[in-house]
Amino acid sequence: MQLIGAVISLLGAIIIFIGALGAFRMPDVYNRMQTGTKATTLGSMLAFLGVGIAVPGWIGKIVLLVLFIIITNPISSHALARAAHYSGIKLTEKSVRDNLEEDYPDEVDND
Amino acid sequence: MDSITAIIFNTAFYVLMAAMALAFVRFIKGPTSADRVVAFDIMTIAGISVIVFISVIAQRVIYLDVAMVYALLSFLGVIAVARYLEGGL
Amino acid sequence: MIILIHGLMLIIIGIWAMLTRKNLIRIIIGFAIVDTGINLVLVAIGYIKGKTAPIINDAVSTAQGAAAGMQAVDKVVDPVPSALVLTAIVIGLAVTALMLAYAIRMHKTGRSLNIDDFEEQKW
Amino acid sequence: MIETILTIVLAIISLMAAVYAVLTKKTLNAIIASGIISLLASIMFLLVSAPDVAMTEAAIGSGLTTVVFLYALKHIKDRRSTHDD
Amino acid sequence: MIKYLLIALVLIGMGWLFLPLATEYFTPTQLNNLAANYVYGSAADLNMPNAVTSVVVTYRGLDTLGEVTVLFLATAGVGFFLKRKNSIKSKRRHGSEILKSGADLLAPLIILFGIYIFTHGHLTPGGGFPGGVVLASAFLLLLMAQEHFTFSHSVIQFTESLSGIAYVFIGLAGLLLLGLNHFLDPRWLNLGQWGKLFSAGAVPLIYSFIGLKVGSEMSGMLDSLQSDGGDE
Amino acid sequence: MRKLKPGIILFIILFVLWIILAGTDRDELIIAGVSSLVISLLFASKAKALGNIHLSPKAICCAFMYLFVFLRELVKSTIDVAGRVLSPRLPINPGIVKVHTRLKSPLGRLILANSITLTPGTMTVETQGEYFYIHWIDIQTDDIETTTKAIVSIFEEYLEVIFG
Numbered sequence: 001m002q003l004i005g006a007v008i009s010l011l012g013a014i015i016i017f018i019g020a021l022g023a024f025r026m027p028d029v030y031n032r033m034q035t036g037t038k039a040t041t042l043g044s045m046l047a048f049l050g051v052g053i054a055v056p057g058w059i060g061k062i063v064l065l066v067l068f069i070i071i072t073n074p075i076s077s078h079a080l081a082r083a084a085h086y087s088g089i090k091l092t093e094k095s096v097r098d099n100l101e102e103d104y105p106d107e108v109d110n111d
Numbered sequence: 112m113d114s115i116t117a118i119i120f121n122t123a124f125y126v127l128m129a130a131m132a133l134a135f136v137r138f139i140k141g142p143t144s145a146d147r148v149v150a151f152d153i154m155t156i157a158g159i160s161v162i163v164f165i166s167v168i169a170q171r172v173i174y175l176d177v178a179m180v181y182a183l184l185s186f187l188g189v190i191a192v193a194r195y196l197e198g199g200l
Numbered sequence: 201m202i203i204l205i206h207g208l209m210l211i212i213i214g215i216w217a218m219l220t221r222k223n224l225i226r227i228i229i230g231f232a233i234v235d236t237g238i239n240l241v242l243v244a245i246g247y248i249k250g251k252t253a254p255i256i257n258d259a260v261s262t263a264q265g266a267a268a269g270m271q272a273v274d275k276v277v278d279p280v281p282s283a284l285v286l287t288a289i290v291i292g293l294a295v296t297a298l299m300l301a302y303a304i305r306m307h308k309t310g311r312s313l314n315i316d317d318f319e320e321q322k323w
Numbered sequence: 324m325i326e327t328i329l330t331i332v333l334a335i336i337s338l339m340a341a342v343y344a345v346l347t348k349k350t351l352n353a354i355i356a357s358g359i360i361s362l363l364a365s366i367m368f369l370l371v372s373a374p375d376v377a378m379t380e381a382a383i384g385s386g387l388t389t390v391v392f393l394y395a396l397k398h399i400k401d402r403r404s405t406h407d408d
Numbered sequence: 409m410i411k412y413l414l415i416a417l418v419l420i421g422m423g424w425l426f427l428p429l430a431t432e433y434f435t436p437t438q439l440n441n442l443a444a445n446y447v448y449g450s451a452a453d454l455n456m457p458n459a460v461t462s463v464v465v466t467y468r469g470l471d472t473l474g475e476v477t478v479l480f481l482a483t484a485g486v487g488f489f490l491k492r493k494n495s496i497k498s499k500r501r502h503g504s505e506i507l508k509s510g511a512d513l514l515a516p517l518i519i520l521f522g523i524y525i526f527t528h529g530h531l532t533p534g535g536g537f538p539g540g541v542v543l544a545s546a547f548l549l550l551l552m553a554q555e556h557f558t559f560s561h562s563v564i565q566f567t568e569s570l571s572g573i574a575y576v577f578i579g580l581a582g583l584l585l586l587g588l589n590h591f592l593d594p595r596w597l598n599l600g601q602w603g604k605l606f607s608a609g610a611v612p613l614i615y616s617f618i619g620l621k622v623g624s625e626m627s628g629m630l631d632s633l634q635s636d637g638g639d640e
Numbered sequence: 641m642r643k644l645k646p647g648i649i650l651f652i653i654l655f656v657l658w659i660i661l662a663g664t665d666r667d668e669l670i671i672a673g674v675s676s677l678v679i680s681l682l683f684a685s686k687a688k689a690l691g692n693i694h695l696s697p698k699a700i701c702c703a704f705m706y707l708f709v710f711l712r713e714l715v716k717s718t719i720d721v722a723g724r725v726l727s728p729r730l731p732i733n734p735g736i737v738k739v740h741t742r743l744k745s746p747l748g749r750l751i752l753a754n755s756i757t758l759t760p761g762t763m764t765v766e767t768q769g770e771y772f773y774i775h776w777i778d779i780q781t782d783d784i785e786t787t788t789k790a791i792v793s794i795f796e797e798y799l800e801v802i803f804g
Contacts, residue, residue, distance in 0.1 A: 006119040009164075013123035013130070015718065016160065020130040020153050022725035023137050029145045030763070030775045031734055032137075035725055036149045038760045040156045042718045047123070047160045051167055054116075060660045061175045065163070068182040069156075071517075074757035075510040076152065076186035076193070081765045081775065082504055083193035084145040091734065121325050128332050135336050138359070139343060147355050155385075158362050161329070165369055168326070169252060171259050173532050174374055176525075177365070180381045180538070183521055184545050187386030187552075188358055190507070192351070194552055195393045199503060200634075202327070203367050204433060206334040208426045210341055210360075212419055217345040219415045225395060226345075229353050232388065233341055236364050239376070247371040249435050254459035255374070255533060256451055257603075264602040269451030276459065278443040279450075282373045283463035287475040289379045290537045290622065293387060294482035297629055300395040301489040307399050374533035375460045378525075382541040387626070390548060394633040505767050506753050509746045513690075516683045520654050523675045524661055605667035 005054025012046030015039060028091055029084045037077040044069055124164055131157045148192050155185045204244040210237030224303040224313045228296060235292045239285045246281035254279040330370055337363040354392045361388060455599040456530045456608035464535065465611050469579070469592035476572070476621060483629040490632050503553045511553035518546035526619030530608045536615040540622025547627040551634055561628075568624040571617040578610055578617070647684035649693060651676050690747065699802045706798035713759050713794060721760040721777065733778045739788040740770050741796060748803030755795050762791055 022035025045066050052062035131154055138150035159181050166174030194200040210233055217230030252260065254276040261271040307313055337360055344356035361384025368377035439447065450462035464472055526539025550557050582593035594614065600607030654676035662668045693699075724731055743749050753764040756774060766773040774791060781787060 002113075002116045003119070006116045006123070010119050010123040010126070013126040013160065015722065016153075016157055017126050017130040017133070018722045018725055020133040020137075020157070022721070023149060023153055024133050025725065025730060026732070027730075028734075029143065029149065030765075031732060031777060032146060032149050034734075034760055034763060034775070034777050035721055036134075037152050037156075038758060038763070039718055039721055039725075040153055041758060042714055042760075044156050044160050048163055051163055055167065058172055058175065061172070061179065064657070064660055065159075065175070065179055065182050068179065069159075070758065071510075071514065071754075072183065072186040073156075074754040075507060075514075076189040078753065078757050078764050079190050079193040079504065079507050080145060080148060080152075081763055083197035084143075085736075085765055086197040087145070089143055089145060091736070124325055124329070128329060132332065132336065135339070135359075138355075139339075144349070144351050144355070147352060151355055151359060154359060155362060158366055161366055162369060165326075165366075169372075171252060171255075171257075171374075173253070173255055173257065174369060176533055177369060177374055177377045177381055179521070180378055180525075180542065181365075181385060183518060184382060184385040184542065187545055187549060188389045190549075190552060191386065191390045191393050192355065194503070195351070195397060199555065200393060200397050200552065201433070201435065202330045202334055203371060205430050206337065206367075208423075208430060209338055212423055212426070213338070213341045213345060215422065216415070216419055219418065220412075221345070223350065225350055225392065225399075226353060229344060229350075229357050229392070232357055233344065233360060236360055239380075240364060240367060243368055243371050243373050243376055245433075246373075247435075248437065248439070251372065253372040253374050253533070254447055256457040256459070257531075266448075266452035268457075268602075269448040272451060272459075273439060273444045273447050276439075276447055277372050278439060279446055279459040279463050280443055282376050282460045283468060285373070285376050286379055286460065286464060286535075286537055287472060289376070289383055290541065291475060291478055291482070293383050293391070293541075294479050294486075294625075294629070296388070297391050297633065298482045298485045298489075300391060301486040301633065304395055304398050305489045313399065373460075375458075375535065375538075378533050379538040379541070382538045382545065386545050386548060387541060387630075390552075390630070391633060394630075505746070506750055506764070509750045510754075512683075512686045513747075513750075515686070516650060516654060516679045517657070519679055520657060520675060521661075523679075524658065527671055528662070604665065605662075605671060 001056075002054045005050045005052070007050070008053060009047050009050030012043045012048075012050060015043030015046060017043075019043060029089055030081060030091060033077055033081055033084075037073065037080075041069060041073050120164070120167065124161075127157050127160055127164070131161075144192070144196065148189055152185075152189055155181065155188075159185070201244075203240055203247075207237045207240030207244060210234070210240065213237075222314050222316060224306065224315060225300070227315065228299050228303065231299065232292075232296055235289075235296075239288060239292075242281045242285050242288075246278035248277050251275055251277045253277065254282070326370060330367065333363050333366060337367075350396060354389060354396070357392075358384065358389050361385075454594070454608055454611070455602055456611060457603065458530050458532070458535075460533075461530050461535055461611065461615070465614055466592065466594060469614075472618070473575070473579070473592070476575070476618065479622065479625055480568075480572070483625045486629050487632045502555060507553050511549050515546045515550055518549065519543060522546065522619070522623065526615055527605065527612055529615040529619075530611045531603065531605070536618030537622055539615075539619040540624075541626060543619065543623030544626035544630065547623075548630055551630060561631075564624045564628050564631075568621055568628070571620040571624070575614060575617045575621065578614055581610075646688050646690040647680045649690045650683060651680040654679060693747070694802060702798045702801040706795070706802070709794060709798065710755055710758075713755075717759045717761045724777070734776065735779050736765060736773055736775050737779060737787050738784055739772050739774055739792050740784065741772060741788075741792055742770070743796065743799060743803065745803045748799050751803075752792070752795055752799055756791060 019035050019039035023032045026032045048062050048065050052059045134150045134153040138147050141147045159178050162178040214230045214234035218227050256268050256272045260275050261268040340356045340359045344353040347353050365377050365380040447459045450456050450459040454462050456462050522539045522542035525534035526536050529535030579592040582590045582596055585596040586593050594609035594611045597609045658672035756762050757764050761777045763775045765775050
């Protein structure tokens with residue numbers, strides 16, 4: 001049982017590491033956010049659940065921890081993406097298109 | 112905890128430390144402020160995981176409360192910087 | 201031990217920031233760093249190697265009342281520095297906010313954040 | 324053993340963040356760096372078995388410190404842009 | 409140039425002063441007498457698991473009363489330096505719809521968690537100071553998400569003064585019921601059963617009031633920092 | 641009853657949360673009841689969005705299905721993104737696309753947007769009326785309808801039953 005929990009935790013840690021690596025390699029803010037703040041969500045969930053399996057008495061608090069992470073994380077990354085777009089940070093040259101820029105070009109302050 | 116389990120847990124711990132260091136490199140390099148906030152966010156999540164692992168090593172359930180405070184409040188800092196960047200604070 | 205040295209180095213870096221920077225807000229950030237460093241030093245002095253937090257639950261002692269107290273004395277760290285730092289952190293935030301309010305006020309009257317523009321208020 | 328290594332890694336990162344906060348040009352970056360210092364200090368408090376202090380530092384450092392600095396920065400920036408002196 | 413030299417000299421001197429603290433520091437292997445007494449007394453006299461709380465609230469209770477006063481003075485100073493003029497600035501960018509509805513749903517959750525922290529201050533880590541800060545964080549979330557968020561200042565001031573007065577009166581109750589040198593002694597209430605929520609005398613009550621006071625003070629401070637409107 | 645519904649749901653959520661946190665002791669139940677009652681009275685006007693939840697058996701069934709689908713998508717897209725990050729060429733094709741949604745209630749839109757944000761590879765940047773603007777790491781088509789089908793429809797059919 002403890003072994004299973006430890007393996008799941010290791011998997012979660014590796015996913016967090018991949019997220020950090022993605023944030024290191026990606027070309028612009030939006031793609032960094034894609035890997036950085038959301039691949040890490042699943043990673044941290046797995047890490048916590050592994051601990052919960054390894055130590056069965058803690059499962060209540062672990063579930064709450066996962067719940068808090070899953071509620072708060074998307075709100076913050078959405079707010080940051082919106083702010084990055086409105087403060088005039090451009091997408092990388094690799095991008096295909098930008099419908100938001102086409103529809104609301106005046107909202108962005110380019111200073 | 113037998114030895115194999117301990118080794119696997121320790122490996123997970125080292126991997127988390129490496130993730131933290133990598134995010135910090137992005138923090139130093141990041142061309143814009145938004146990049147730095149992304150790096151800060153990754154460091155926070157890795158930090159919460161580190162706290163949970165510390166509580167496993169120390170065998171104290173009460174340390175999880177600290178992780179809960181972080182999980183519930185860490186998004187405030189990110190939202191604050193975001194609202195500052197878009198001019199709405 | 202490492203944490204003690206680290207706290208001392210944070211204090212020195214913060215004082216460096218306070219001495220060399222011109223911008224008022226940067227000086228206050230230096231002050232916040234000094235604050236964190238001092239708290240780290242205080243807590244690190246109370247630490248005893250290999251002992252756990254001074255909260256007596258099942259991990260420390262399964263007895264109740266006075267018997268738990270007898271058992272716990274050998275297993276926990278010093279609670280006094282923790283109690284001091286606990287309040288000091290909150291006070292530190294309030295003092296930082298007070299300094300920032302003063303900086304805003306100075307910018308309002310003097311139209312500048314540079315510390316050298318306020319020469320006449322030195323003494 | 325592993326706790327010692329973790330402490331050393333955290334100490335190095337935190338000192339680098341502090342030096343960065345002193346040397347950087349933009350004030351906003353210095354504020355985010357002070358947030359990182361606060362996060363790492365909270366983990367260190369936990370490592371010296373002081374969970375109460377760690378919790379207080381977590382509650383303060385995660386939101387309030389950053390926000391207080393940002394409010395001050397906002398007021399100063401607003402006034403600078405409207406009066407343009 | 410000479411200035412940089414001077415600063416470097418000051419820093420090196422400071423490091424030299426700190427050096428003995430680092431090198432001659434030896435790790436103790438046992439608690440000193442005072443701390444051992446506190447830990448033992450926390451369990452034996454007060455029936456309370458958390459020794460840090462027993463030091464903060466009971467053994468050094470007068471100190472904490474002073475700290476709360478300092479906190480009050482600092483926040484009053486912030487309100488004194490910054491004028492409240494809510495109506496002038498309204499050119500903030502609107503928060504997104506998701507942030508607004510998320511803030512509405514998260515704020516009660518954060519407040520409940522803050523109440524959990526400061527009512528369980530004698531059993532688990534936490535207590536009035538972090539709990540109050542968590543309450544203020546919920547307030548801050550609403551303040552950031554909604555650009556027209558208003559609340560009545562009188563409610564916050566009323567909560568703050570009421571909890572301050574209640575704190576002092578609980579201290580006086582110890583003086584009245586137990587004897588002359590028992591100011592802030594929580595043992596006038598039933599000590600209760602080990603590890604339950606209603607135990608350790610008046611400590612949960614005192615910590616709840618400290619939490620409410622810190623929370624309302626921090627909220628007032630954030631509000632005055634946020635709405636410093638315009639020039640004189 | 642209509643007006644009380646958000647408050648009651650909020651009360652139940654807070655009460656269950658406290659029980660998970662602290663256990664079912666008698667003292668805990670007293671404090672939990674009092675504090676959640678006070679908070680739900682204070683926030684009843686703010687949390688109107690909670691009134692949109694339908695509590696029929698079908699909706700509850702759909703909620704479980706939704707949870708399952710969401711977890712499956714989460715794992716699938718995480719593996720996908722991890723593959724992209726680890727491959728040396730970094731095969732990404734990013735951009736911001738526009739999709740439309742049929743959901744009206746605030747809570748449903750919140751959960752839809754959060755689900756889109758939580759699955760790696762897609763991220764909600766802005767919401768305007770019935771259109772969501774989504775940053776997508778790997779754009780396949782140009783058309784609004786097919787994009788909507790690829791990103792939104794998986795979640796939307798369940799959420800529509802739950803929140804209407």
